[in-house]
Amino acid sequence: MMNPQHYTDFDHGITAIDTGYVRPNFDASHLIVRDGRAAFVDTGTSLSLDRLLDGLERANVTPADVEYVFITHVHLDHAGGAGALMQRLPNARCVVHPRGARHLVDPGKLIAGTIAVYGEAEYKRLYGEIVPIPVERVVESEDRACFNFGDSAFELIDTPGHALHHYSIVDPTSNSIFSGDTFGVSYRIFDTVNGAFVMPATTPTHFDPAQAHASVDRLMSYAPQAMFLTHYSRVTDLRRLAADMHLGIDQYVDIARTCAGADNRELCMKEKMHDWLCERLAVHGCELPDETRDLWLAMDIDLNVQGLAVWLDRTGD
DSSP states (O other): OOOGGGEEEOSTTEEEEEOOSSSTTSOEEEEEEETTEEEEEOOOOGGGHHHHHHHHHHTTOOGGGEEEEEOSOOOHHHHTTHHHHHTTOTTOEEEEOTTTHHHHHSTHHHHHHHHHHHOHHHHHHHHOOOOOOOGGGEEEOOTTEEEEETTEEEEEEEOOSSOTTOEEEEETTTTEEEEETTTOBOOGGGOBTTBOOOBOOOOSSOOOHHHHHHHHHHHHTTOOSEEEETTTEEEOOHHHHHHHHHHHHHHHHHHHHHHTTSTTHHHHHHHHHHHHHHHHHHHHTOOOOHHHHHHHHHHHHHHHHHHHHHHHHHHTO
16 A cells, blocks of 8 residues: 655655665655656666656556656665666666666676676665566666756766765756765754754765866856755755865764774774764754664764775775
8 A cells, every 4th residue: 555654755856766775764766757758867776676667646647657767876765776766667768877878788897887786685675576667668878968857857977985886966946966875964853943963974886076066066056956865865955064074074984084093993983973973963953862863874874984994995095
């Protein structure tokens, strides 16, 4: 049965669908419906399929009405369900960054990399079966490519820093951008009277601070009213959040460099990142119990530290 709590509606035909990944309000797919046509931005995992299809029914469109499945980047919390979803959408094309396209056609390397990060048992629990997409249904998008969508048009822009295979989707109709992970993560549980709280995502394996800074600036150059983040959906007050993103990127780099020579650099980075984020949340006015706060921070801290470790090894810092 369709659960209304899984869906959050916004203007301009945009709906955030909670994919059910990890915990509620953690990972979103965005459904856009205009002029009788539909598009998805990110898909969650294969285990998210029923919620996405229910979202179409809820919006009074059919699978045949879906024109595009946009994948911001091919990390499995964003793209793991793309193949299973495409099997149910007879007319859709899957649009992906050129660096990521091969991983959707042949996901074996992506699966192996994810198992290396999570372990096989956790991989299966989180992601289910990863289904390849026929090559003829995959569209590789170049920087600034435009895709017409009814009376709307989307511009796809290359935004590395989190991943080299990452683009963001500029939507002039809603004056917003679907930013994947480029503009960080912002969980609604951390919202306070001071607004949203955002933190960078430096997960393995492509984190690059200079690119991350440049991509945040590029997103802001479009003067959007809102960003739609995969984790978790719509945020505004973007000047403040962009400044927080720049601060966070620099702080993560400082933490990584400080811990680079430690006997256990990963533990050192985890402890320092945890302490810094908790301090920032306290200043932001967060009054969650420590155990709740730490539950929501733990996965990101673990993955961010792994990404920073890879970056240190790659750069020799």
